[in-house]
Amino acid sequence: MKVGRLFPGIMVSNDVHDDPLDFVAGFSVLRVGDLTKEIVFGDLKSFFSCLLHRMGEESARAMAVVLNTFDGLDSTTLTGLMSKFRSCLAVGSLNLISPLLSEDSHACLIWLDRFAHNPASIAYVGFGMVMRFTPVEVAALAEGLESSGAPFIWSLKAREGFPAGFLEQTAGKGLIVPWALQSMVLGHVAMGVHVTHDGWNSMMESIAGTVPMICYPTLADYKLNNRLVSHAWRIGVEVDGGVLTRDEVVNSIELVLRKDEGRVMRERACKLRELGKESVGNGSSVEIFNKLLGILLVPGG
Known part of the structure; x- marks a missing residue:
């Protein structure tokens, strides 16, 4: 039986494709089979699989993990992620903050x-x-x-x-x-x-x-x-x-x-x-973005 890595310290077998990810806080709507195969199945020694695994390890040690989302969209998932990281910051939706400015070259x-x-x-x-x-x-x-x-x-x-x-x-x-x-x-x-x-x-x-x-x-x-x-x-x-x-x-x-x-x-x-x-106007994303600035600009966060 092939075994894959979901998060550091958690092992998942490939016979649970339709099982919910309810063992990760906030992820119960998701299924094991929804994960990219490089995390759970396939060649777990491939470059991409090893890269994702290392990202998981490093993210847990990061001072902050910044996400392009907002609290009203992803509240349950954000709560779960906050339990995994030192600081999980939702600063989006970024396209509402700074819309793409470019030429409509094809009319x-x-x-x-x-x-x-x-x-x-x-x-x-x-x-x-x-x-x-x-x-x-x-x-x-x-x-x-x-x-x-x-x-x-x-x-x-x-x-x-x-x-x-x-x-x-x-x-x-x-x-x-x-x-x-x-x-x-x-x-x-x-x-x-x-x-x-x-x-x-x-x-x-x-x-x-x-x-x-x-x-x-x-x-x-x-x-x-x-x-x-x-x-x-x-x-x-x-x-x-x-x-x-x-x-x-x-x-x-x-x-x-x-x-x-x-x-x-x-x-x-x-x-x-x-x-x-509302989040990017004067709500949670603005408050969290200011918190991110404090981490970036102040030595030691």
């Missing part, structure tokens, strides 16, 4: 303005800079987007793997760009759903825009994040069975954009955004 916002009369109607597909699609995944996404009938923006570097006729048949209703000003796109009134890999910054930007998510996590901490989105905060849905298919894309977009479940998700996301704005 996504101008394109979105065409749909401003129909709020929460557009699908945005953005999977960050690391994840790479297989041809099968590209085809499934393309077919699902076209069949859903929803207008969409798709941030995708390489235009490869599209089904025959896809670009022609979605012309005018779909915009495919190599890069999008994501925080601004998600903040547009027409934006209705974010098809995402569940990177933490992408999640924070979706919350800031009150945009529910369709989650397709594959790497790193993405499965953990997906579990928070779909089961803890309930502001999104996960791809069923972890397999991206045309029907799964169509059904998920239909649920979020056109059914009551999607409306309720947007309402929950709106409440979270308001908590975030």
Whole structure:
């Protein structure tokens, strides 16, 4: 039986994939199988596995661990982490403090303005800079987007793997760009759903825009994040069975954009955004950031 390391001093076997992480304070909504494999399964002597293990050891000795989150979003988890570290500081959401300032080089916002009369109607597909699609995944996404009938923006570097006729048949209703000003796109009134890999910054930007998510996590901490989105905060849905298919894309977009479940998700996301704005306005994040400054500027913290 393979054995992996979760935290220093805690050992987990790979026959507990669906077991909750309730032996770690504040993590009961998460499962062992949501952890990145380099922590629990696989080659535990790999570079990344050893790096994560060392980070766990060093974090426990750090004067402070700083997180891009806020108390109203992650209260239970933060309480658990505070019991593990000398000081756990939630100073986010950082995108609400300092929005990204950059040029909309592919005119996504101008394109979105065409749909401003129909709020929460557009699908945005953005999977960050690391994840790479297989041809099968590209085809499934393309077919699902076209069949859903929803207008969409798709941030995708390489235009490869599209089904025959896809670009022609979605012309005018779909915009495919190599890069999008994501925080601004998600903040547009027409934006209705974010098809995402569940990177933490992408999640924070979706919350800031009150945009529910369709989650397709594959790497790193993405499965953990997906579990928070779909089961803890309930502001999104996960791809069923972890397999991206045309029907799964169509059904998920239909649920979020056109059914009551999607409306309720947007309402929950709106409440979270308001908590975030309060935190960075004159609330807990401001107080905690000042505490961080004291640690950084005063010798010995």
